[in-house]
Amino acid sequence: MRTLYVDTETSGVAQGPGGLVEIAVVDENGSVLFEQLVNPMHPINPFCVRIHGITDEMVAQAPTWDEIRPELTALLEGSHFVAHNVKFDRGVVGEAGDGILETTCTVELCRRKLGYPLKLALAAERALHVASGPWHRAAADALACRSVHVWLSGLPDLAPEERRALQAARKREKHAARAALKEIDPRLAKVREQKCPMPLRHGQPWTEEMDVRLGQMWREGREVLDILELFLRTPRSIFARLEHLGLIPPEHNPYGSRPG
Structure with a gap:
């Protein structure tokens, strides 16, 4: 079973494949197997544009979901699908992912291995990953997800009592940080x-x-x-x-x- 790292960027207007504006698929070796802007056939929410930088003009001549779905379906068939917040990205690929055999969420791996979730950029920094491009672009994020997955897979799972202790310590840290900001x-x-x-x-x-x-x-x-x-x-x-x-x-x- 081949492990594939997937990241999607969306329009913020429609859910599932209908909101897709960019997708990238990376293999175990870090090779980008698929990277494509996608025309969602509707305007992209300006809030999302500010996050990923993908504009209506950039996707105007890009293929639609129906045009990329056959290739993506074949690529994902029989795969181990890994993403940072896998529920979201798995939902975006919709029926093209019907042949996926297994999924892993690196956010959940953070919880298991570190005791708390991390945003992708922060997890990638811990994994000593060097970003290949701007954050919130599909290929750069998929490559970062791969580094995070490799790093976390080498760490032992925390025991329940260790996880509780770490969560309590972080809760105290957050409370102290909030109190410090209020003082300012x-x-x-x-x-x-x-x-x-x-x-x-x-x-x-x-x-x-x-x-x-x-x-x-x-x-x-x-x-x-x-x-x-x-x-x-x-x-x-x-x-x-x-x-x-x-x-x-x-x-x-x-x-x-x-x-x-």
Whole structure:
């Protein structure tokens, strides 16, 4: 059974194969067997464009799902399918993966071997992987997943008591980190979802006028809930924009890319 490492990037509009905008398949030796932009036949959500950088123009002349499905189906037939959050990527390939014999999730492997999940970039860093391209592009992420899988496969599974102890220690670390951020600025904390207004503008482009207003409100010391009421976006989006504008450093972003 051949082990294949798969990563998919999606439009954020449709689920399953209908949302696919890029896919890559890498073998055990690190060879890229399949790498393809895919035209989803609908506009890509701007929020997703900001994550993976794949635009409508880039996929306009790319093949559709129906055109790549036969080759992908044959490639995945009888394989061991490995991905970072395998449930998501397996769902994206849909019926093309009906012949997959086994799946492995490297996020779950992190839990088994380390006691906690890690984002792909952080896990790859631990695995001493050198990125082959920008993160959130299919081939670069599939290659990183391979390195993470090889690294984690060489580690022993943690005993239940070891896992509980590590989880408790990380919980204490997270609590201490949150307390430290609140000491710097009480607004540097995650906002409870129940308190947030509906993010009606989620995914819409930011304008220069919006950036100016956001910066003004932040410097004035306005509460995050006031900012959410005005911009109608998610707290994650607001803090990402604050970081992008240099109003807070990355390490002060409560929604930033930290382990776990």
